[in-house]
Structure formats: structure tokens, C-alpha cells
Amino acid sequence: MILKNTIKEYRQKKSLTQEELAFKAGVSRQTIISIERYRYKPSLELAMKIALCLQIKIDVLFYFE
Amino acid sequence: MALSKKEISILIEIVFSIVFAFIFLPYFYENQDNNLILMDDLIGKIIEILIFTVIYFSIAYSLLEFVFKKKEAKDERDDMINSKSYKLGYLLYEFSLFIFIGYVCSKFQNKELLNLTGNQELYNNFNLTDAGVVFLILILLAFISIVKSLYQFYLYRTV
Numbered sequence: 699m700i701l702k703n704t705i706k707e708y709r710q711k712k713s714l715t716q717e718e719l720a721f722k723a724g725v726s727r728q729t730i731i732s733i734e735r736y737r738y739k740p741s742l743e744l745a746m747k748i749a750l751c752l753q754i755k756i757d758v759l760f761y762f763e
Numbered sequence: 764m765a766l767s768k769k770e771i772s773i774l775i776e777i778v779f780s781i782v783f784a785f786i787f788l789p790y791f792y793e794n795q796d797n798n799l800i801l802m803d804d805l806i807g808k809i810i811e812i813l814i815f816t817v818i819y820f821s822i823a824y825s826l827l828e829f830v831f832k833k834k835e836a837k838d839e840r841d842d843m844i845n846s847k848s849y850k851l852g853y854l855l856y857e858f859s860l861f862i863f864i865g866y867v868c869s870k871f872q873n874k875e876l877l878n879l880t881g882n883q884e885l886y887n888n889f890n891l892t893d894a895g896v897v898f899l900i901l902i903l904l905a906f907i908s909i910v911k912s913l914y915q916f917y918l919y920r921t922v
Contacts, residue, residue: 724836726769726841
């Protein structure tokens with residue numbers, strides 16, 4: 699099972715750039731890039747922050763495949 | 764290949780370690796058979812290393828700040844990468860410490876064996892001086908620092 703996410707999809711729906719989302723979540727742009735590419739698994743705290751920034755439920759944003 | 768500010772700062776550290784190894788280590792290598800007190804202008808060399816280090820990092824980081832004006836947030840991914848790379852550095856440090864202690868012990872043991880065989884010439888050439896110890900420590904530290912930084916750079920590119 700791989701932890702995947704729909705951050706890119708919802709970020710684009712909100713017309714946010716990676717830089718803007720990174721700023722809102724208080725992380726670097728590289729971290730957002732890594733998460734979107736499934737290279738880095740964020741902590742629960744960061745995952746919730748991103749979900750909050752995108753106004754999406756965390757279980758919609760992150761899922762197992 | 765676009766590099767981030769953090770990746771460039773790691774490259775600065777790697778370049779420093781390599782430059783240090785090529786410019787200053789030969790001096791310690793040439794003097795490894797001496798005692799520290801007999802080393803030619805040791806204090807001068809230490810001052811030279813300190814001045815070089817301060818100037819190198821001042822220029823390198825000023826240039827880095829000039830090129831990347833935007834401040835990058837330090838986050839949990841940085842912490843994860845740092846903890847992994849420092850862990851590797853620490854393991855290498857521990858491992859090389861064992862190798863180093865083994866080397867020193869074997870050197871003394873071999874010297875005693877040579878003494879028993881009565882080969883005075885070999886016995887006299889079989890010395891472990893304090894400058895030799897300093898050289899070994901410096902080369903190990905430079906090696907560990909390079910490996911740690913390379914691994915850190917690799918993680919930044921792949922994670």
C-alpha cells in the first residue's frame with residue numbers, strides 16, 4: 699500500500715502555486731513538490747495543515763492505494 | 764539542474780572539505796613523522812586555516828544570500844534529511860574511531876615485536892608520532908564530512 703495524495707489536484711482547483719501553498723503551510727516549496735510526487739510522507743501535523751490550507755478533509759487529500 | 768538554496772549550501776560545505784583536504788592536509792602528511800612541537804610553523808598554519816575558513820564561508824554565504832534573496836523555511840523534511848545524514852556521519856565516526864584505535868594498538872604491538880626480533884633499523888622507523896595521529900584524525904574528519912554532506916545532498920535531490 700502506498701500513501702498517495704490529491705494535493706496537486708486541489709491546489710490547482712484553488713489556483714494556488716506550490717510556492718503559495720508552501721508559504722501557507724509554513725514549509726519550503728521543495729517539501730510540497732516532494733509530497734506531491736509521493737517521495738516524502740508528511741507528518742500528521744503537516745498533512746492537517748495542508749488540508750486546512752486547501753479546505754479539504756484530510757481523508758480526501760490522503761489515501762492508500 | 765536547478766538547485767535550491769539548501770542544496771547549494773551543502774555543495775559549499777563539500778567544496779570546503781575537498782579544498783581543505785587538498786590544500787592543508789599535504790602539510791600534515793609531510794610532517795606526520797615529526798612531533799607537533801617540531802612541525803614547521805604549525806601555529807602559522809593553524810592561523811592560515813582559520814583565516815581561510817572565515818574568508819571562504821563569508822564570501823560563499825554572502826554570495827548565496829545575494830543570489831537567493833528569499834528566505835527558505837526550515838521544515839520537517841529538512842529535519843528528517845539532517846537526522847539521516849548526521850546519523851550516517853555519526854556511524855562512520857564511530858566505525859573510524861574503532862579502526863583508528865585498532866591501528867594505534869597494532870602499531871605499538873608491531874613495534875614491540877620488531878624490538879624482540881632485534882631489527883633496530885625497522886624498529887626506529889616504526890613510529891607513531893603525535894603529528895601522525897593529528898594527520899589521521901584530520902583525514903578521517905575530512906572523509907566523514909564529505910560522505911555526510913554527499914549523502915545529505917543525495918537526500919535533498921531524491922526525497
